[in-house]
Amino acid sequence: MADVIIMTILESAIAKLQQLPESALPEVSDFIDFLMYKHQSRIADSIQDDIAKAWAKWFEGVDLLEVSSTKLP
Numbered sequence: 001m002a003d004v005i006i007m008t009i010l011e012s013a014i015a016k017l018q019q020l021p022e023s024a025l026p027e028v029s030d031f032i033d034f035l036m037y038k039h040q041s042r043i044a045d046s047i048q049d050d051i052a053k054a055w056a057k058w059f060e061g062v063d064l065l066e067v068s069s070t071k072l073p
Contacts, residue, residue, distance in 0.1 A: 017028065 017025075020028065
């Protein structure tokens, strides 16, 4: 069902693009670039959060390690 809705939105967007004068297409292209950049920034932020959480978990594990000192002969 979701695929049907997505295709309908895609088809609607394409139909709207086809109705625009060609002089408006650079503006549409710029807006699409903006949306792509915005989406990629969200993904990058999410990845950075995941990395920070992984490091925090690692440090928590390291803090639990017991360190003992033994002298080697």
